[in-house]
Amino acid sequence: MNPRTIGTVTRGTTNPNRLRRMDRWIAATFAAQLRRTSDPIAVDLGYGAAPWTAVELLGRLRTVRPDLTVTGIEIDPARVAAAQPYARDGLTFAHGGFEVPLPGGRRPVLIRAANVLRQYDEAEVAAVWERLRARLAPGGLLVEGTCDEIGRRHVWVALGPEGPRTVTFATRLGSLTRPSDLAERLPKALIHRNVQGEPVHAFLTAFDRAWATAAPLSTLGARQRWAAAVRSLRADGWPVTDGPSRWRQGEVTLAWSAVAPHA
Structure with a gap:
């Protein structure tokens, strides 16, 4: 493992369509920024033992921005090697961790980190958030959260370069x-x-x-x-921040300040 790689190997559990609720929320609520950005690159951080989530993220976000590209980043080199047959135009895979290595110093407009921090201590979360936010392009978004194995129940936090903005609860x-x-x-x-x-x-x-x-x-x-x-x-x-069109999807989003932990 590259000594500059930051993070530890996760369990790697993944399933097709596991992150569909998160992806659809991103495509719906972040569409304007995806269309505006001059460098439309998104990162699927810690995609796991199989590359399904990165493949699906590309397809879902290209409905909003057809020239968007996705880089799946994994800290386990064996997982990166196993994903290479799935690489295609607009989809690449790279070895790395929370440093989010992208060629040419590019900064992603989106980092999605799903089911990555569950194995870390709570005390480590703020530093990871800060590191990932620092890698975002201006106006970029970090989406970090957790779901069950088949994507029926999710909770995620959306963070901008300035810090956490909202938390979303989503379910079938x-x-x-x-x-x-x-x-x-x-x-x-x-x-x-x-x-x-x-x-x-x-x-x-x-x-x-x-x-x-x-x-x-x-x-x-x-x-x-x-x-x-x-x-x-x-x-x-x-402070609910969304409306009926999202509620009908089994979602509710509210300002992070409403649930932010006491110090």
């Missing part, structure tokens, strides 16, 4: 008993903070309460119930 609604089921997929910055007195615990508790209140709407379907619960959260003062 048919798999959900209550919104707090998503707690098991909180990213590393939050998963140990789902305890009494912490903001993320207060949010999930409020979400469960709103979900229960909206139970009569379950006869109209889980989407209607979810949307009603989110409207209730917004009415109660939670």
